[in-house]
Amino acid sequence: MERLWSDFLNSEWHDWRGSGKSGDRLGQDKWQEYFLGSWGLKATVPADEDEILHMRKFRKQLHELASRLADDSQMNTEDWALLNEYMKLGVVRRQFAGEGEGIELKLTPINDDWKQVLAEIAASFGQTLLEGGDGRIRICDNPDCRWVFYDDTRNRTKKYCxxxxxxxxxxxxxxxxxxxxxxxxxxxxxxxx
Ligand SMILES: [Zn+2]
The missing domain is CATH 1.20.5 (Single alpha-helices involved in coiled-coils or other helix-helix interfaces)
Incomplete structure (x- = not known):
């Protein structure tokens, strides 16, 4: 299942069929609109040059971290600190929403900008780790594909995207x-x- 953070990482795609083609969708207006729309986030499209650089930098850091975790490594103090650094970029409002048994604590992003989006991505990555441990982050075993995903199968044996x-x-x-x-x-x- 796609998560906010994996969707972000996979904005850099590689042709799984092995043509050697790859591309970076992050800078495209179409991708930015798709991404914000899919995850209920708001920011200005197109993102400006600095924002795109900032996002690419985080994507690289997060990709390195995901690869390490996929390789059986574990989160260390600096890894959590990295997520905290990015989460500082966005503020949320806390609110109890829903009814009856379905009441939940909802965190609503305050700012409509790309910094807030980065904070949400960092939070989503950390939340995934808290839910399932760090042994479920995977990189597709097809060397041409390298799609990053979260293995939600019961026995944790998913090898391909x-x-x-x-x-x-x-x-x-x-x-x-x-x-x-x-x-x-x-x-x-x-x-x-
Ligand atoms: Zn794949």
Whole structure:
């Protein structure tokens, strides 16, 4: 399931089919509108140059952190401090909303700007860690894809962003590699090609 922070990280995309194509959607008006609309956030579109630089910087830091966690590392004090630094950029209003059993504490962003958006992303990342521990952040196992996602399966074994796309593609690749090895026994003995 896509989260605010993973949607943000995946604004830098890579063609999972292996064409080598990649792109950065963060600077595009269309992506900015989509992103704000999807997560109920407000800021000026288009974001100005400084705001885009600031967002790219955070995206890089958060991507490094997500990769480390996906690699079985754990959050340390500096990692939490990084999230706190970004959360300082936005202020929220606390409000009890809903009815009866459904009452919940709602945090509503105060500022309609990209700094607030960064604060919300940092909060969403930290919240995800509190909910599920840091062992559920994944990077798709297809080396061409590298999609960042949150593994919400019960046994934490999700390897691909999507089994129908990347999962299938990698299955076909393994099958072809095996066939090739069968036709060329030397290569199989050597174990690599
Ligand atoms: Zn993938």
């Amino acid at each position: 999507d089994d129908k796309t990347c999962g299938n593609l990698m299955k076909v690749r393994r099958f072809r590699a095996r066939k090739k090895a069968e036709h060329d026994p030397d290569e199989m003995e050597n174990g690599s090609s």
